[in-house]
Amino acid sequence: MSNSGTWLVELRNIYHSYGSVPSLNGASLYIKKGEIHALVGEHGAGKSSLASIITGDIIPASGHIIFDNQPIHMHQSQNSLRHGVKAVYQKVLLNRNFTVGECIYFANRIVNHGIWINRKKMEQVASNLFMHYGIRIDSKSQISSLNISELTVVEIFRCLQTETNLLIIDERLDYLSTEHYHIIVKLLRERVSQGLAVLLITHKIEDIHDVANRVSIMKSGKIVVTDDVRNIDKFSLLRLTYTQFNRSQDIDEEFRNFNNLLKYNEAILRFLPVNLLVTDLQEKIALVNNSCAEYFNLRDDYFHISLSEFLGSSNSDVLDMLREALHSGEERTYYRVKMITPQGELITNIKTMPIRDMNMVIGNIIIIEDISEFEKLQDKLILSEKLASIGLLAAGVAHEINNPLEIIYNYLVFLKYNIADDNLLKIIDTIQGEMTAISDIVSNLVTFSSKSITELELLNIDSILKEIIDLLKFSAMQKKIKLNFLAGTEQSRVRLNRNEFKQVILNVIKNSFEAMPEGGNINISTLLIKIGTAPFVRIVVSDTGPGIPDYQLKNIFLPFYSTKKGQESNLGLGLSISYSIVQKFQGTMSAYNNPEGGCSIIIELPAI
Ligand SMILES: Nc1ncnc2c1ncn2[C@@H]1O[C@H](COP(=O)(O)OP(=O)(O)OP(=O)(O)O)[C@@H](O)[C@H]1O
Ligand SMILES: [Mg+2]
Structure with a gap:
């Protein structure tokens, strides 16, 4: 365990007893320069005795x-003082008849080289020193x-x-007021950095992660664990420190088993594939499992962060909701x-x-499940259901409309043969034109019906896309639009109906054209991917237009949804028909x- 140069104090295998009562039973403790080393353990574990060994008492x-x-x-025994070891014991050792100034100054005897300084000066x-640290104690008191906090x-x-070089504080930090506690911790950190x-011998396990760098746990005169505080969460520390063992058995063996069990439990939590975090009663993060740390980009130092820092200012509503839940002492699901x-x-x-120890709530578990993908799937499902019911309706309506349309159309043809008036003939032509438009819409509606049967053939997507792009090159040029194609699936084929697939791509490209009246770029690319184990061809048509406002994204595949209303030619059917076709494939x-x-x-x- 030697690590020469970094250890300030090494206690190796120390034995001591008070008469026939053993106090230290082979304790080994290693303290580094520039660290706050917490020493915890039950009453009678030997903590103060170990401290007294260091001071030489x-x-x-x-x-x-x-x-x-x-x-x-x-x-x-006096050697330790020469090595710069100071101790603040459980018992106050200040001279009650001195003033605060005198107490602090007399400590400085060595520095003062015995030169007498009057009390006022001290x-x-x-007073200056206290002012610097924001301490409100009168140096003349x-x-x-x-009180005990001020004395400390x-x-x-x-x-x-x-x-x-070494300051031993034996349980005295536990007596500090909150204000003094923060000042002293700041002071200690400052000195530790130098x-x-x-x-730090303490029972305030709650604070150890905030204050100490390493912690040692003492049991029956032995140090049983020393570790970086970040490697041992608060709950394990509490359990390890205060769990009773049967003294007649081998403590090392029992402790090791218990420690292993804790580590085993912790490992289960750490590797659970859900986002899990544990907070203590001060809303500080006590544990974050691997999945959660990775998901929320947390670095190693999350121990010191609070729940509000973890959630960030943009989630203040979530914080309010969680606070209410954490203080309720009940299970909640949102x-x-x-x-x-x-x-x-x-x-x-x-x-x-809530996590309970006996009947006391000692912290809370928070599980965050990301259901974004599930929600997207749900939206898709709702959309397909909507389209399916429209399909059913459309097929029926189309059938009902087509029959009378056919009859009207035939009568119009008949009228045309029996009318000589050019003006009337023009009107009849217009009526015929409008009727063809109605008939087109009706046949478009039929596409929604999944029952509409089309012939499928095995086709190479890249080559059809090339054909379509060649077809559109000229009109794209006129519209100052650059069409780029990046083919990536030469070898793979898809079972499709050629014309329907063309219709899908044309609808999509038509939208991009309409979205960029001043010109722009359209990039079409293909890629062979795996969804699960199945091969799929992914076609991406990307443009440099204004995009689609987020609140509209959900609607664009719905029939008759168009933001181009007022322009006769846009019915809002392009994407919904395309969606139905793609779904059919x-x-x-x-x-x-x-x-x-x-x-x-x-x-x-799906590719083959
Ligand atoms: N590339 C795009 N850029 C911006 N908005 C788009 C784009 N593609 C679709 N949209 C939006 O989606 C809506 C629905 O598109 P869809 O193709 O279904 O209908 P349409 O183009 O309005 O009418 P139709 O296709 O029947 O002529 C459009 O009105 C438009 O608001
Ligand atoms: Mg369109």
């Missing part, structure tokens, strides 16, 4: 003590008039006035919650569950806005 029966690579002779120096602050400052080491994440806008189902069709502008229509068809 008690002498071990056996073991080794090494300070800064120098072995220490066991019986030279109190002034202490008598020690006997201070004075003692810690007193220790840090002289050259100190190389100070702190051994459906179809919108969340803005690094993955974009998601639709999620969120479940919250067992394919799918969808639309997206390109991040760089314009939109893309994507058609995926």
Whole structure:
């Protein structure tokens, strides 16, 4: 375990007993320079005894003590002070008759080289120091008039006035007021960044992840675990520290089994393929499983972040909702919650569950399920159902309209043969023209019916697309539109009806033409992909037009949905007919806005 150069203190295999009562039973502890090392354990585990070994207040029966690579002779108890070890014990050791200023200043004796300074001056120096850190304690106050939090602050400052390499704080941080706690933690961090080491004996396991870099757990006179705080979550730490073992059995063995069980449980949580996070009662993140960390782009330092930081300012509604749930102490489930994440806008189902230890709530589990894909599928399903019912209706209506149309048409032909008046003949021609338009619409409607049977053949998509593009090149040029084709599926074929497929592509390209009256680019590409294990051809038609507003994206495949109303030729049937055709070929069709502008229509068809 040696790591020379980085260890400030090495305690190896220390044994000690008070009379016949053993207090340290082969304890080994390694403290680094520039770290806050938390030491936790039940009452009587041996924490204070181990601290007293370092300060030299008690002498071990056996073991080794090494300070800064120098072995220490066991019986030279004052040695530790020369190595700059200071301690703030559970018991207050300040002189009750001194003022705060005197206490802090007398610690500075060595620095002052014995030069006498009057009390006023001492109190002034202490007052300046307190002001710098925002501490509201009067430096002229008598020690006997201070409360325990103030006494602790004075003692810690007193220790840090002289050259100190290691500061041991034995359970005293637990007595600090919230205000003092934050100031002292800031002070310790500042000093630690300059190389100070702190051994923090504490029962406030809740705060360890915020304060300490590493933690050691002590049990029956032994250090049983030392680890980086980030490797051990709060709940495991609580369990490991306070779980009772049968003392008659081998503690190491039992502890190892218990630790393994915890790690095993934690591993299950970590690798569960759902987004799971655990918060403590202060709404801080205590654990994030791998799936969630990856999904939300969390780095290693998520331990210190709060739920509100995790959700970010754009999810304040979600935060309010979760807060209410977390404080309710009950299980809650929320459906179809919108969340803005690094993955974009998601639709999620969120479940919250309190974690209980006995009857006390000690934290909450939050499970975030991304149902965006499922919602999209659902939308597709609704759309196909709508189209199917329209198909059924359309087929019936078409049949009913076609019969009288046919009769009217025949009468018109008959009239034409019996009328000589040119004006009337023109009118009849117009009527015939309009009737042809009605007939076209009706036959378009029939396309919605999945029952409309068409002949299928095995076709190469790339070559049909080339044909279509050649056909359109001239009119594209006139419209200042550049048609580009990137073929990627030369070898694969699709079972299609040629004319219907052409109709799909023409509808899509026609829309792009109409969307870019001033000209632009249309890029058509094909790619062979796998959906599951099945091969599909993906055709992407992408333009540089204005794109489709998000709120319209859901509607564009609906029949008679058009934003070009007023222009007779646009009925809003182009995409809905195309969708029905693609569906008939067992394919799918969808639309997206390109991040760089314009939109893309994507058609995926099963390939052979
Ligand atoms: N490339 C595109 N750029 C911008 N908007 C589009 C594009 N393609 C489709 N749209 C939108 O989708 C709507 C529906 O398209 P669809 O082709 O079904 O109907 P239409 O073009 O309006 O009429 P029709 O196709 O019957 O002539 C359009 O009105 C338009 O608002
Ligand atoms: Mg159209």
